[in-house]
Structure formats: structure tokens, C-alpha cells
Amino acid sequence: MLWYIGRRLLQLLPVFFGATFLIYFLVFAMPGDPIAALYGDRPPAESVIEQVRAEYNLDKPFIVQYLLWIGGIFTGDFGTTYSGRAVIDVMVHAFPITARLALLALLFEAVIGVTAGLFAGLRKGKPFDTVSLVVSLIFISVPTFVIGFVVQYVFGVKLGWINPSVSSAATWLELIVPALVLASVSIAQVLRLTRASVAENAGADYVRTAKAKGLSRGRVVRVHVLRNSLIPVVTYLGTDLGTLMVGAVITEGIFNIKGVGGTVFDAVKRGEGPTVVAFVSVMVIIFMLANLLVDLLYAVLDPRIRYVK
Amino acid sequence: MSENAATATTPLLQITDLEVGFTTQSGVVPAVRGVSFSIMPGENLAIVGESGSGKSTTAQAIIDLLPGTGKVTGGSILFDGTDLTTLNASGIQRVRGSQIGYVPQDPMSNLNPVWNIGFQVRETIEANTQLRGQDAKKRVIEVLEEAGLSDPGSRLRQYPNQFSGGMRQRVLIGIGLSARPKLLIADEPTSALDVTVQRRILDHLGTLTRDYGTSVLFITHDLGLAAERAEKLVVMYKGKIVEYGSSQEILADPQHPYTKRLVAAAPSLASRRIQAVRNDEEESGALAPVTRDISIVERAEAREASAAGDLIEVKNLTKVYQIRQGGFRKTDFTAVDDVSFSIPKGTTTALVGESGSGKSTVAKMVLKLEDITSGSITFDGKDVGTLPRSELLSFRRRVQPVFQDPYGSLDPLRSIGSTIAEPLLIHGIGDAKSRRATVRELLEQVSLPSSTELRYPNELSGGQRQRVAVARALALNPEVIVLDEAVSALDVLVQGQVLDLLTKLQTELGLTYLFITHDLAVVRLVADNVCVMRQGRIVEQATTDEVFDSPKQDYTRELLEAIPGGNFEFGRL
Known part of the structure; x- marks a missing residue:
């Protein structure tokens, strides 16, 4: 290992x-x-x-x-921006914000997507399943920036429940709504993936055997359906971390968040080599580490997978 | 009347007028119609029928585990005084496991691959008994020991994929009996296993259930097994009971035409090699009896006259695999060890053995799908091992395979017509029009309607798919067909039909068969010569009759004795 x-x-x-x-x-x-x-x-x-x-x-x-x-x-020197600031300073400021945003989004994806997908998969063809499929299709087909602007206008401007733009501190609390917007498409994808996986596993022979053993319905679902169904979902969540960081460019733009997305976008526009390369390289490393984590999680979920060498 | 006498005469399970239906788009389709039977405490009963007869559906209805839209639509299931059909979800849950145990069919798919064995047995014990902690663990080991798993204590942390099929089935039997239920439903408990393993497991199950006074409801398509293991028999056909009574009587004197056909189709030691003498009319008649008792001498003589020497000659064939042992260490594993045999043209040679005996490896080498370590295979005077690439294509044309799994060996996205035409296309034979004509001809040869051409594998039954596989193998007019467990996955009647077809084709087209199987009963029906393999070696080699009438080796005798119903006199028509 x-x-x-x-x-x-x-x-x-x-x-x-x-x-x-x-x-x-x-x-x-x-x-x-x-x-x-x-x-x-x-x-x-x-x-x-x-x-x-x-x-x-x-x-x-x-x-x-x-x-x-x-x-x-x-030697720890990532170069300087054209305005004379050290790139490392910009990164130290921007990365934590985007990390908070992406992690929140990933959390929403996992919790909302998996839970709703589990219920839809167990009640295939029932109203909850049908409604969740239609709603998820809407979120998949409407571009994120449209969802972002609508949410910002309705909840921020009209209802005043949230601040339409996030402060420069970008606290966890402030990032909840932007994270939901950022995660919206992925939540819908995770829901559909979980639903299909659960529906397939619920019909597996070992699930029938588990019921025949006299286990309660709750235990059958928790122990025998859910764990097996999560294997493809975990892969998706891992690779989605990259998608979330790219998607953050748009969401950060809408809610005026000073994170990685905005910084890289500006740097690209200015042709500021050192900044772009530094940021993207760190993103590549994060993406690769996330993939490694997914592969290790696999072995936890599925004992048939063993990493010998 | 004393109370004891009363309980002794009350059935443990009494099913009355059971109706089960499946809801489809075109309404409710009945799957079980008016089924009634009863099981006394300690009694064994077997439900026999082909796939789709409603036998498994009946069993699943008892513990409310009907798949999909299945529902009990009428009748009652009285178990120990309670009507199970009236229980709610938590009521039936209390009955499952603790009162009625269940041993499922396929040991490969019925254990959850992501939990270890100990966990899966333990949760059954915790759900049905008061045992917890160390007591529960002790009981897990006890249960597995009883089920015949050797050294269970050290295997608890292992996962299903580290177990063989037989070991998994023992685990499932352990799970089924873990709470000492009064009734055990065994749904085709051993159909996925080798005959010798099957016998050991069934013997063991018999001892256990006798000791605990457990009643067993067997579900099986194997008449021999049913007759041997159960006192009473229920024969189901198209959702209805067509015969019900004592096993001995039914098998000795079947009344219903379907039962007669089933008895006739059951491969047993009493059967003889199939002779292709039936005409088409008889074969197409749904309930036509099967005649197999034609003189073998006659046939052998006819074959001798036409025999033109050995088409395939295998000499000192050896296959060694290198197995990784972690790190860089490797050990040699000899899968096939110094095997020699020859197949005369126009005859059938069977390779028989348990799984792991190396029989399939021999088949793969004959097909040139696997390299030879040492020794030689000669086909029509040419050495197969050193065949130049230029001649490989023509070799492939002359030697064709049919594999075991009729579900896995057909491309689900290709129509049947396109599947059968593919070999013609690869070998550049004919144009689109003539290929289409050939496909129709082939379908006719394997007794499938020409409309099958446009259908897809998922629309066909297992037997029909295997016919398609045979048609595909025949497309190139081969001389040899290697049949690797080609009928093992089919139920008896379908198996009988496919074997009949193979025999007919052999007579008509002069084909040579290499028949790989673990089922000696099937061997008797089709083979002229038999090679019995064990651990990579041929332990006995003779004509079929010699092997069956006077086996020389203990191992062959053991295999013969393991055939279910082997010692049973099947009714003569």
C-alpha cells in the first residue's frame, strides 16, 4: 500500500x-x-x-x-506579477478562498446528490424519482451563469436574503450560496449517477439474499445497497474537483469573489506568464492528488481492489 | 386425540390455490396459477420444472421476495399456523431467516463482494438471535464449520472473491441454516457447481437438515437430484402443477406428458448415445418422446466404414503458466501435463473433468487461442503450434468454437443475422445477398425461424442463443467444432434439444467434435470416446461404453457416482 x-x-x-x-x-x-x-x-x-x-x-x-x-x-520564488507583487502572495490569498468554495460545493454534491439519488433509485418510477429527474435535467441543461445571475437577482437583490457580492474575506457562510450555484450541475449529475447505480444494485442477488436473511429494510439499504452503489459516484466526485475549479471562474465572477478563477482569468488577459503558470501548475497538482485520493478510497469501498505495488 | 398427534399431522407449510402475477404494460401476467401443496415437518419436497415454469416464483412468494412487479394475487400460504400472505413488511421480516432459511441459486452473485464473509454471516445471526459480541463470533465459526467450510476461524476476514464457488455455496448454506429455521428453501442450490462438489454439498445439507429436523423445499430443474433428495415431488409446467406425489412413483410412472418428456430428457446412466434418426416432424412436436435406444454397434460400424483416420492428434501436450507470488517471485503452474489423444474424423471425443482439471486449456490450445508450452497438436497432418500466419485464417475457418455462456458470447448490439454473417464477412465469402441467403439456411439448419435474423440476443432464450452460436460456428463449413461446456448452462430439456441438434448436424455434415464438459451424463449422450482429466493429466481414456460400463480408475468411478439420479431407474416409456 x-x-x-x-x-x-x-x-x-x-x-x-x-x-x-x-x-x-x-x-x-x-x-x-x-x-x-x-x-x-x-x-x-x-x-x-x-x-x-x-x-x-x-x-x-x-x-x-x-x-x-x-x-x-x-527556491520558493514563483516570480512576480507585472504590477510588482510576488506571485506567491497572490496565491496565498486566492487559493484558500477557492478551496473553501470548491470544498463546500463538493460537500453539497456528495450530501444532496447522493441522498436524493438514493431515494430516487429506491423509489424508481415513483413521484419523487420523476420530479428529481426533471429538476436535475433542468439544472444540467441551463448554463451555470444563468443560474448564478438568477440566484443573485432573486435572493440577493429582490429578497435581500444574501449579499449579492461576497466580501474580500469570503467566509464559509458567505460562500454557501455561491457554492450551491457552482455545484448545481454536478449535484444533478451525482443524483442521476447515484440513482442509476442504486437502482441497479437494489436488484442484485446479494440484496435479495440479505432480505432473505431477515435483515431490516434500513439495514439492507445502508449496508448492502449504498456502499456498493457509491463506487462509481466516488470516481465522479474525484474528477469533478477539477471541473469545479474551472467552473469557479464563472461563479467567482458573478459573486465578485477574489479567488483563483478571477486571478487566473485576469492574468491570461494580460499575458502574465508567471502568474498563469504558477496557478495552473498548483491546480494540476491538486487535481492529481485528488485522483490519488479517489483511487485509495476505492480500495476502502471495494476490497476486491488491492494495491500491491 | 392427543396434542402430539395433532402437531405431527399438521403440515409445516401449506400452500393453497396460490396465484402470482406480474404487472406488465399489457396487464397482469399470471406466473403461478392455482398451486397447492404441503410440506410436513422434517419432510423434503422438490419442485421440478424448466426455467419459466414458476418454480422459483413459488418459492420467492413464500418469503415475499418476488422480483419486480410480482405480487401474490390469490390463495394462501399457511406456515406454522400463520398465513404469510397477510403479514406486513416487519411481520414477514421476522419470519425470514429465523423461521424460513433461504439458500439461493448462484453462489457467485449472492454474497456481497464488498463485505467479508464473517460480517455477512454475523449480521444474519445478529438479526435473528440474541447473540452479540464474542458469542456471535463463536456462533459464526460454528455455523461455517457445520456447513463444511474447513478452518472457518481464519477465513472470517476473507472476501467472497477469495472463495471458490463451492466454498461460497457452503457459506450461503451456513447463512440459511444459521438461525435453525424450521424450513429451508434451497433454490437450485448446486446447479452452478461441479458434480462431485455438488454431491458433497447436498450430502452435507441432507445430514444437517436431518439432524435439526428441518424441512427442505428444493427448487431444481434436475430430475435426478430431485428424486434423490426429496420424498415428495411437485412438477410444474407453465405456472401450474402437473404432477404431485411421491418421487419414486412419479419417476417410475409419470402421468403427464410434460413429466414423461422430462423423465426421458434427463441424462442418466440409463441413457445411450443419441442417434440422429428422428425425423423433423417428431422433433417439432412439442411433446414428442425421445428415443435413444438404437444399437450402438450399428452406429459404430457405420462410422468405422466412413472413418478416414485421425483428424486431430494431440501428443504430449503440456501447458505451464507462470504465477506471480507477490514481488518478483514466480512459480510454475502446470495446467496441462503430458496429454495425448486423437480424434478420428467424424466422431466426438469428450474431455471430462472438474473445474481446474485443465480441460478448457486443452480446448484453447486446440483452437490456437493459447500457446503450447511443449508437445504438439496436429490438425489434418499439419502442426498447429508452428502454423504460419498465412495459414492461420484458413485453420480458423476449419476449426470453430462454441462457448459455454450463451449470454456472454453474443454481441448484444448486433442482430442475430449480422452475428452469424460476421465470419463470412471476415473470410470474404460471398456478397451481401449470398451471405444473407447463407444466414437463412444456417438458421434453418439449427431449427430457428428465419425471422430470428432481425432479432437481438436479449430477445432470445438461452437455448435459442446457443443455437445461434452453433449456427455461427457452422457458417464457414468447418470440419471441427470445439464445444467448451456448450450445454452446461442450459436446462435439461433445452440441453436435450441442443444435443439432438449437434448429433443431427454431425451425421449430415460429417463434423468432428471436441466436447469439453464436467457433466458425465451428457458425455454418455454424445461422445464416442472419452478422456477423463484430473489436475492436468488424462487419468482414463477409452470409448464411452468402456468408461461407463467398466471404469478403470477410482476417480472416474467417483465422477460416475456423483451424477444425480445416477443410480435411479427412470421410467421407461
Whole structure:
């Protein structure tokens, strides 16, 4: 088991270098001169441009720029933004906010999606099942930003139940509604996945045997239906963490949250290489760790899976 | 009348006019119609019938575990004085497990794969008795020991996938009997197991239930098993009871045409090799009796005249697998050990053995689906092992397989016509029009209507699917067909039909069969020569009659004795 985890962590290395190199290259290849973008309509003197270029290593060949950047990372220096702030400072501020938002969304997905899916699957064809299928289809087909704006307008502006925009502290409480919006599509997906999985498992032979053993209905569902049904759901939840971070760009925009999404979006627009690469690289690592966690969770849920080496 | 006498004459289970229906879009479809029978305390009764006869539905109705939309629509199920049909959910839950135990059919799918064995037995004990903690654990070990699982104490933390089919079935029997129920429903308890394992488990079950005075309700399609294990017999056909009474009497003198047919189709030691002499009219008649007692001498003579030497010759065949032992250590496992036999053209050779005897590995090597470690296989004078790639396609055309699982070996997304035409397409035979004509011809050969062409596997029964598999194998006009447990998954009547078909095709087309099976009773019906395999070696090799009439090896004798109903005289028509 430890061997397995060690091997998986080692696998992170090539992925880390591959991903950062690719992202760095993409940012490098983006059209437009970042210096020109920085100074807007009034271009500065030629000497100033040269100085800025040298400061940010923009005058060196691509591969040298990349190596310098990588070297910096291992000494804790993620570079500086074009406005002179250290990228690491921006990350320390932005990541906790988005982490709170994504974790809340993941929690809603797991709790609401699995619970509703379980009930729908056990009562297949009954009113609750039909209603939940229709509602989930609506959430899947309507774009998140529409849901976001509607929620913001109705609950924030009209009813005044929530603050339409989140403060810069972005506390857990403030993030509940944005997290629900962010998770809406995923909740619907988890519901459908759980429902199908539960409906299939409820008809399994071992469930009938469990009933024949004289177990109560509640125990049959808890012990013999739910655990087996969760295996595909856990996979989905793991891979969805990445989707949530991408989706956060839109949700953060709507509710004015100063998280990862907004920062990366702005940096991309400005062609700010160091910031984009740093943020995306950390996201790649988080995504990979989440996948490792899912694989380990598998072994907990399904004893047939064993990680030997 | 004393009280004792009264209880002794009161049936434990009395089913009266039971009706069970399934709700479909076109209304309620009855599955069980007016079924009545009773079981006395300590008595064993078997319900016999083919799949779809309503035998399992009857059993499931007793403990209210009908699948899907199934519902009891009439009649009563009196168990120990209570009508089970009137109980609510928690009432029936109290009866299940503690009063009525249940042993399901398929040991592979009836244990939850994500919980260990100990947990699954223990929760049954905790649900039905007052035992908790260490007492419950002790009882778990006791129950598994009784069910015949060796060293249960150290196996509690193991999971079902680490157990063999026989071991799992023992666990399920342990679960069924764990609370000492008065009645045990055993729904095809051993149909998924080898004959020898089956015999051991049924013997054990018999001893246990006799000791506890438990009544057993057997559900089976195997007449031999029913006759051996139960005093009373209920024969069901299309949801109705067609015969009910003492096992001995029914088998010796069946009254209903369906029972007669079932008795005739039951493969037993009394049967002989099927001769393809029946005409089509007889075969299509739904209740036509089967005649099998045609002189073997006649047939053997005819075959000798046409025999043109050995088509397949297997010499010193050996297959060694390397098994990982964790880390980088590997051990050799010899699956097939120095096996030699030959198959004369136009005859059937059967490889018989328990699972793990290496018989399927031999089949795979003959089909060239598995590499040979040492030894040789010669087909029509050519060495199969060193066949050049260019000749492989033509070898594949001449040697075709039919596999065991009629559900798994057909692509569910392809129509039957397209499935049968696929080999023709791969080998570039004919154009679209002629291929279609060939498909129709093949369907006719295997006695399926030509409309089957447009249907899909899920719309066909197991027997029909196996006919399709045979038709697909025949598409390329092969000379050899390797049948790997081709009829093992089918129930007796369907099995009989497929075996008849294979014999007919052999006579008409001069086919050579390599027949892999664990079922000696089937061997007697189709094979000319038999090789008995055990642990990778051939332990006995002779003509079918020699093997059955005077087995030389103890192991062969053991296999023969394990055939259910083997020693039973089936009624003659």
C-alpha cells in the first residue's frame, strides 16, 4: 500500500514538468506584447521597455525563461506579477478562498446528490424519482451563469436574503450560496449517477439474499445497497474537483469573489506568464492528488481492489 | 386425540390455490396459477420444472421476495399456523431467516463482494438471535464449520472473491441454516457447481437438515437430484402443477406428458448415445418422446466404414503458466501435463473433468487461442503450434468454437443475422445477398425461424442463443467444432434439444467434435470416446461404453457416482 502511494507520488514529477512546460509554452506563444498591454495607449520610452524586459527575463530565449522560472520555484520564488507583487502572495490569498468554495460545493454534491439519488433509485418510477429527474435535467441543461445571475437577482437583490457580492474575506457562510450555484450541475449529475447505480444494485442477488436473511429494510439499504452503489459516484466526485475549479471562474465572477478563477482569468488577459503558470501548475497538482485520493478510497469501498505495488 | 398427534399431522407449510402475477404494460401476467401443496415437518419436497415454469416464483412468494412487479394475487400460504400472505413488511421480516432459511441459486452473485464473509454471516445471526459480541463470533465459526467450510476461524476476514464457488455455496448454506429455521428453501442450490462438489454439498445439507429436523423445499430443474433428495415431488409446467406425489412413483410412472418428456430428457446412466434418426416432424412436436435406444454397434460400424483416420492428434501436450507470488517471485503452474489423444474424423471425443482439471486449456490450445508450452497438436497432418500466419485464417475457418455462456458470447448490439454473417464477412465469402441467403439456411439448419435474423440476443432464450452460436460456428463449413461446456448452462430439456441438434448436424455434415464438459451424463449422450482429466493429466481414456460400463480408475468411478439420479431407474416409456 505504501509502495503504491510512493509510486503514485513519484508519477507526479513527470506530470508536473510536462504540465508546467506546456502551460509556459502556451502563454509564451500567446499573441500580443505583455509590455504593450501593461502600459496601454501611451507606449513608454524604448529604454524603459528594455529595462522591463530584462527584469522579467522576457529578452531571453523561451527555454531559458522556463528554466529560470523552474529554478525559482524550487527556491520558493514563483516570480512576480507585472504590477510588482510576488506571485506567491497572490496565491496565498486566492487559493484558500477557492478551496473553501470548491470544498463546500463538493460537500453539497456528495450530501444532496447522493441522498436524493438514493431515494430516487429506491423509489424508481415513483413521484419523487420523476420530479428529481426533471429538476436535475433542468439544472444540467441551463448554463451555470444563468443560474448564478438568477440566484443573485432573486435572493440577493429582490429578497435581500444574501449579499449579492461576497466580501474580500469570503467566509464559509458567505460562500454557501455561491457554492450551491457552482455545484448545481454536478449535484444533478451525482443524483442521476447515484440513482442509476442504486437502482441497479437494489436488484442484485446479494440484496435479495440479505432480505432473505431477515435483515431490516434500513439495514439492507445502508449496508448492502449504498456502499456498493457509491463506487462509481466516488470516481465522479474525484474528477469533478477539477471541473469545479474551472467552473469557479464563472461563479467567482458573478459573486465578485477574489479567488483563483478571477486571478487566473485576469492574468491570461494580460499575458502574465508567471502568474498563469504558477496557478495552473498548483491546480494540476491538486487535481492529481485528488485522483490519488479517489483511487485509495476505492480500495476502502471495494476490497476486491488491492494495491500491491 | 392427543396434542402430539395433532402437531405431527399438521403440515409445516401449506400452500393453497396460490396465484402470482406480474404487472406488465399489457396487464397482469399470471406466473403461478392455482398451486397447492404441503410440506410436513422434517419432510423434503422438490419442485421440478424448466426455467419459466414458476418454480422459483413459488418459492420467492413464500418469503415475499418476488422480483419486480410480482405480487401474490390469490390463495394462501399457511406456515406454522400463520398465513404469510397477510403479514406486513416487519411481520414477514421476522419470519425470514429465523423461521424460513433461504439458500439461493448462484453462489457467485449472492454474497456481497464488498463485505467479508464473517460480517455477512454475523449480521444474519445478529438479526435473528440474541447473540452479540464474542458469542456471535463463536456462533459464526460454528455455523461455517457445520456447513463444511474447513478452518472457518481464519477465513472470517476473507472476501467472497477469495472463495471458490463451492466454498461460497457452503457459506450461503451456513447463512440459511444459521438461525435453525424450521424450513429451508434451497433454490437450485448446486446447479452452478461441479458434480462431485455438488454431491458433497447436498450430502452435507441432507445430514444437517436431518439432524435439526428441518424441512427442505428444493427448487431444481434436475430430475435426478430431485428424486434423490426429496420424498415428495411437485412438477410444474407453465405456472401450474402437473404432477404431485411421491418421487419414486412419479419417476417410475409419470402421468403427464410434460413429466414423461422430462423423465426421458434427463441424462442418466440409463441413457445411450443419441442417434440422429428422428425425423423433423417428431422433433417439432412439442411433446414428442425421445428415443435413444438404437444399437450402438450399428452406429459404430457405420462410422468405422466412413472413418478416414485421425483428424486431430494431440501428443504430449503440456501447458505451464507462470504465477506471480507477490514481488518478483514466480512459480510454475502446470495446467496441462503430458496429454495425448486423437480424434478420428467424424466422431466426438469428450474431455471430462472438474473445474481446474485443465480441460478448457486443452480446448484453447486446440483452437490456437493459447500457446503450447511443449508437445504438439496436429490438425489434418499439419502442426498447429508452428502454423504460419498465412495459414492461420484458413485453420480458423476449419476449426470453430462454441462457448459455454450463451449470454456472454453474443454481441448484444448486433442482430442475430449480422452475428452469424460476421465470419463470412471476415473470410470474404460471398456478397451481401449470398451471405444473407447463407444466414437463412444456417438458421434453418439449427431449427430457428428465419425471422430470428432481425432479432437481438436479449430477445432470445438461452437455448435459442446457443443455437445461434452453433449456427455461427457452422457458417464457414468447418470440419471441427470445439464445444467448451456448450450445454452446461442450459436446462435439461433445452440441453436435450441442443444435443439432438449437434448429433443431427454431425451425421449430415460429417463434423468432428471436441466436447469439453464436467457433466458425465451428457458425455454418455454424445461422445464416442472419452478422456477423463484430473489436475492436468488424462487419468482414463477409452470409448464411452468402456468408461461407463467398466471404469478403470477410482476417480472416474467417483465422477460416475456423483451424477444425480445416477443410480435411479427412470421410467421407461
